[in-house]
Amino acid sequence: METAPHDIQSTPLESLHLELGAKLVPFAGYAMPLQYRVGIVQEHLHTRAAASLFDVSHMGQIVVEGPAAALERVVPGDIASLGLWRQRYSVLTSETGGILDDLMITHTPEHFFLIVNAANKRQDADHLRARLARDCAIRVVEDHALLALQGPAAASVLGDLEPRMHTLAFMSALRLPVAGVPCLISRSGYTGEDGFEISLPAARALEFARLLLRDPRVAPAGLGARDSLRLEAGLCLAGTDIDATRSPVEAGLSWVLAKKYLAPASAPPHFPGAPIILDQVSHGTPMVRVGIKPQSRIPFRHGLALCGQDGQVAGHVTSGTFGPSVNASIAMGYVARAYAAPGSRLVATIRDRQHTAEIVPMPFTPHRYHR
């Protein structure tokens, strides 16, 4: 859906983006940097080589104050066992077993802190209120920015400012001042690299971003690089690779399901769509999400149909681009199970020419999280 220009919001860092030569594009109602001067490919490669600063302030930050058991009425993960200051990736499910959104949940002493996708934040908040209001207070945080510092040098960069960052564990968080700025920092991200996500007061975001960018190891990176990085890492983009028509099982995200629901004498699940999703765990789904490697450099774009060697339609691409680090065209999509085995060959027709691709395991580039 097109958003009228007057509805476009800007993040607290817009002046910095413009100063850095960003090409701003409308994304989920915000003017966001697609890329800076050096371009998407260089920004991508710099992230894997050193560290990149991403402005992800458009994403939704939602506070849920209430018991862990309440969150288990909206996500299929084990939130009751989520330790203090620990973080977990999960999905909001629908009654039909689809994925309404994916999100990060951090357990802080006062509340659960959720990061959701920009395009979904209002509907996510409504969904949470509808299901949790009886025992939770839900608040959308409007006065905080969100920065992601990603790459192998991220821990050294942040560690130089605050030594405790060196030892923060993967998928853990801390609330502490860094260079005098109150931050909620988690060791996580969406690039496949080590890194941090930093929630901080919007009014302090500009000075903090400038401080990080003063480090010669840090360069700004935009949404373009973020997309090619997450695709190389095999990570789903909500609204593109996962949506209300796809269940966590067919999306290859069964690992988000709490083990307590899968055991023989299992705990009764309360998340929406549980009967459908748990049945899929036992019996599989007709389609599954797979990695796709075209044989030539041609990008396989969203929506491209894929056929088996028998000429039958096998499925389609949901995300595809050129992967700068693998130096090859890469894609992901959904295919019927008969075509989903690694090594299986598929054919796509682009502008009247046939192009062959192979099903491959993901990620395309190994994850290098801090474990």
Next chain:
Amino acid sequence: MTTLKFTTEHEWLRQEDNGEVTVGITDYAQQQLGDIVYVELPASGARFDAVANLAIIESVKAVGEITMPIAGTVIETNPRLVDEPELVNQDPEGAGWLLRATLDDAGVLETLMDEAAYQLFVASL
């Protein structure tokens, strides 16, 4: 040195000694496209005219159709672009050339913009 001629579609053309023309896209065009990752060129002998696509240039984020406001026949395409499409970004008026062609009417070159006129055209966009 032969001078370049420019189209409003952001191609450059250079007439070679044998009367053929070498065609590429301008520095402005490559900047607009961003990082180029795939170039699809017509086969040798293919005809192009004022409406058909001359080439497809894909960047990380977008698919660009290169149209040519002139008619002609393709003689040869740049073989290096198969594996090194980034040459179009790095050296659009040199190693990143797209193809060589004969024009149906070589006289049309005289109607195209020279470098100074093209720079004014770009500045007006």
